[in-house]
Amino acid sequence: MIYFDNAATSKYKPDVVYDAFMHYVREIGTSPGRGSYSLGVQASRMLYQSRKKVNAFFGNPSKTNVVFTKNSTEAINLFIKGFLKKGDHVLISCYEHNAVLRPIHSLYENGLITYTVLPEQVLESPESELEKYITPSTRLAAITLASNLTGQLVYSAAFGDECKKRNLTVFVDASQGGGKKLAHMERDNIDYLAFTGHKDLYALPGVGGLCSKAPLTFPPLIQGGTGIHGEHYTNPEIYPEAYESGTLNMPAIWSLKTSIEFLEENLEKISQKEQLLTQRIISGLSSLPNVDLYKPTKRRVSTVCFNVKGVSSSDVVSYLDKNGICVRGGIHCAILAHETLGTVKTGAIRVSLNYMNTEQEVDYFLDVLREMK
Amino acid sequence: MIYFDNAATSKYKPDVVYDAFMHYVREIGTSPGRGSYSLGVQASRMLYQSRKKVNAFFGNPSKTNVVFTKNSTEAINLFIKGFLKKGDHVLISCYEHNAVLRPIHSLYENGLITYTVLPEQVLESPESELEKYITPSTRLAAITLASNLTGQLVYSAAFGDECKKRNLTVFVDASQGGGKKLAHMERDNIDYLAFTGHKDLYALPGVGGLCSKAPLTFPPLIQGGTGIHGEHYTNPEIYPEAYESGTLNMPAIWSLKTSIEFLEENLEKISQKEQLLTQRIISGLSSLPNVDLYKPTKRRVSTVCFNVKGVSSSDVVSYLDKNGICVRGGIHCAILAHETLGTVKTGAIRVSLNYMNTEQEVDYFLDVLREMK
Numbered sequence: 001m002i003y004f005d006n007a008a009t010s011k012y013k014p015d016v017v018y019d020a021f022m023h024y025v026r027e028i029g030t031s032p033g034r035g036s037y038s039l040g041v042q043a044s045r046m047l048y049q050s051r052k053k054v055n056a057f058f059g060n061p062s063k064t065n066v067v068f069t070k071n072s073t074e075a076i077n078l079f080i081k082g083f084l085k086k087g088d089h090v091l092i093s094c095y096e097h098n099a100v101l102r103p104i105h106s107l108y109e110n111g112l113i114t115y116t117v118l119p120e121q122v123l124e125s126p127e128s129e130l131e132k133y134i135t136p137s138t139r140l141a142a143i144t145l146a147s148n149l150t151g152q153l154v155y156s157a158a159f160g161d162e163c164k165k166r167n168l169t170v171f172v173d174a175s176q177g178g179g180k181k182l183a184h185m186e187r188d189n190i191d192y193l194a195f196t197g198h199k200d201l202y203a204l205p206g207v208g209g210l211c212s213k214a215p216l217t218f219p220p221l222i223q224g225g226t227g228i229h230g231e232h233y234t235n236p237e238i239y240p241e242a243y244e245s246g247t248l249n250m251p252a253i254w255s256l257k258t259s260i261e262f263l264e265e266n267l268e269k270i271s272q273k274e275q276l277l278t279q280r281i282i283s284g285l286s287s288l289p290n291v292d293l294y295k296p297t298k299r300r301v302s303t304v305c306f307n308v309k310g311v312s313s314s315d316v317v318s319y320l321d322k323n324g325i326c327v328r329g330g331i332h333c334a335i336l337a338h339e340t341l342g343t344v345k346t347g348a349i350r351v352s353l354n355y356m357n358t359e360q361e362v363d364y365f366l367d368v369l370r371e372m373k
Numbered sequence: 374m375i376y377f378d379n380a381a382t383s384k385y386k387p388d389v390v391y392d393a394f395m396h397y398v399r400e401i402g403t404s405p406g407r408g409s410y411s412l413g414v415q416a417s418r419m420l421y422q423s424r425k426k427v428n429a430f431f432g433n434p435s436k437t438n439v440v441f442t443k444n445s446t447e448a449i450n451l452f453i454k455g456f457l458k459k460g461d462h463v464l465i466s467c468y469e470h471n472a473v474l475r476p477i478h479s480l481y482e483n484g485l486i487t488y489t490v491l492p493e494q495v496l497e498s499p500e501s502e503l504e505k506y507i508t509p510s511t512r513l514a515a516i517t518l519a520s521n522l523t524g525q526l527v528y529s530a531a532f533g534d535e536c537k538k539r540n541l542t543v544f545v546d547a548s549q550g551g552g553k554k555l556a557h558m559e560r561d562n563i564d565y566l567a568f569t570g571h572k573d574l575y576a577l578p579g580v581g582g583l584c585s586k587a588p589l590t591f592p593p594l595i596q597g598g599t600g601i602h603g604e605h606y607t608n609p610e611i612y613p614e615a616y617e618s619g620t621l622n623m624p625a626i627w628s629l630k631t632s633i634e635f636l637e638e639n640l641e642k643i644s645q646k647e648q649l650l651t652q653r654i655i656s657g658l659s660s661l662p663n664v665d666l667y668k669p670t671k672r673r674v675s676t677v678c679f680n681v682k683g684v685s686s687s688d689v690v691s692y693l694d695k696n697g698i699c700v701r702g703g704i705h706c707a708i709l710a711h712e713t714l715g716t717v718k719t720g721a722i723r724v725s726l727n728y729m730n731t732e733q734e735v736d737y738f739l740d741v742l743r744e745m746k
Contacts, residue, residue, distance in 0.1 A: 098596075
């Protein structure tokens with residue numbers, strides 16, 4: 001079986017990640033911040049080490065400012081619902097995932113905020129274009145790091161610079177591309193960054209988070225037991241505990257800490273391999289006359305998007321599946337991106353590779369597609 | 374090391390649970406509802422089987438109505454923030470965990486709802502007492518199944534009956550006691566039930582949920598990608614997908630399905646062992662003259678709560694830790710329960726056992742405590 005759906009989740013993890021997860025489960029197995037016995041204190045130490053690792057990886061000048069969540073969707077909701085205030089105007093890109101669009105559109109429908117979807121030319125030429133979309137109420141730009149549909153990089157340091165000149169807060173959804181070290185909070189003017197562990201960060205499922213330069217001060221999304229200050233009737237004003245009510249998924253957090261270490265050691269090799277595979281698949285798809293390939297731009301992660309002329313994307317997915325190849329079709333939880341590409345009615349086929357894939361797999365995929373009747 | 378903090382999390386799981394988790398991770402590894410290729414469909418089937426297993430275990434007349442969350446705190450927040458409307462009056466028990474108290478108190482502070490904390494006699498004699506606390510606005514009773522501090526059962530079928538007579542909606546927080554098959558939604562008149570996997574249900578961390586007799590219709594807590602109906606700008610009105618935005622922690626869900634099967638097969642043995650250990654520890658603690666034992670009632674789970682006269686709970690925890698015993702002291706994320714017991718200032722020591730503990734461990738603990746200077 002050939003697994004080409006790494007943008008949904010990386011099915012295979014480095015062995016050290018499985019080992020770290022099971023080490024936590026078998027040897028520690030307790031919850032941080034709950035018991036003051038030695039093994040509880042050790043859990044808290046491991047949580048602290050994990051916070052430092054994540055923030056260093058994302059270039060956060062604050063070494064420990066991360067709220068761990070279950071996935072990036074929770075982190076995005078925590079941020080959007082907590083940060084935005086009545087009357088705010090928000091800029092989002094024409095490639096945002098529904099995880100960003102939907103909470104923002106709901107606030108808009110409830111009459112709380114307004115928002116504008118930035119077209120592609122603003123993302124490409126923010127210096128000349130961004131100004132046109134800013135109103136006196138504009139407070140936030142929420143931009144995806146990379147499109148989950150086309151793989152192109154959407155956020156750029158240049159865009160961040162223009163936001164900073166205008167005192168806008170910058171939020172980046174790093175669900176795609178988070179593991180490529182493409183987003184650096186300090187260098188790229190990112191105030192808040194959401195990530196998920198189970199995609200290109202190679203952690204086991206069940207952990208994501210929200211990194212921020214400053215501690216959060218807005219209301220938490222979820223209230224409950226915080227381990228400390230249990231005597232308050234509401235969540236105490238302490239960071240990050242007030243934002244992590246309930247038991248944390250500590251084995252997954254520890255697997256994330258370990259997977260980031262793995263990435264740090266192997267980033268160059270991973271990047272080279274993924275670039276090679278991506279160029280090969282783009283080149284192959286480009287040579288097929290019946291294929292519409294979307295946005296084969298250079299600044300990208302290893303996800304590509306196409307359609308076969310006259311064939312529905314679900315039929316292509318089904319045909320590839322019969323030939324042992326897993327790819328995703330239809331609408332990819334990113335309606336704005338489909339509107340941008342003009343693929344709302346047809347859907348699209350997404351192939352998302354990672355370094356564990358091989359040139360042979362890519363060639364086999366291209367052969368199978370070429371032979372499609 | 375003796376682990377007596379099972380009410381925080383069950384450190385040790387049955388081997389079949391670790392195996393099920395790793396089976397999912399290694400052999401499946403995909404996300405349900407995302408890819409239509411065979412392995413994606415298989416993931417969806419395993420999710421469906423897990424929904425059925427959870428609902429059967431909790432006696433839900435609806436076979437598949439469960440929203441999977443990261444833990445019970447998220448499930449409780451989803452319910453409380455979604456279900457309650459402006460002007461509602463809520464009844465909660467004097468033993469509620471902060472996971473219930475804090476979201477409710479926040480709604481109260483925001484001027485949206487009012488609530489009353491029911492004293493113990495209402496829980497014990499709902500037939501004669503409940504009526505006194507009901508107003509024309511009372512819409513919900515939110516009651517914990519068992520106290521996380523004292524281990525006593527708080528919710529009862531008799532209480533549920535009285536609620537039903539008055540058309541109140543009943544919500545039960547089964548974070549404690551959920552794995553003992555003590556709550557049966559149909560039999561006990563429970564409309565909504567929140568649970569967490571990692572405590573006495575013996576799943577790996579990262580899964581909880583909200584079971585309901587009817588599909589949810591209120592707004593979700595978290596919005597984002599739902600796998601299906603990706604074309605909508607807001608979460609589509611579909612259940613349960615609209616309430617499970619983002620990638621589910623499917624390996625943990627599968628570990629929960631397996632741990633419930635383990636419980637179903639071994640419930641009688643587990644129950645007998647836990648009762649034996651609990652009686653032994655209650656009997657031992659009762660015989661110590663310097664120990665204040667709280668609520669050693671019969672209707673209980675295997676958690677007991679006490680203080681040593683004249684010694685702070687943190688000193689006792691520390692002393693026990695030096696002797697290789699893990700218990701929790703202080704305030705246990707349940708300020709109402711401490712107010713009920715009169716232990717707000719002192720905190721309290723909680724010993725929470727499960728079937729993997731032994732009589733020898735209990736006896737050693739009692740010996741160590743007896744010798745405390």
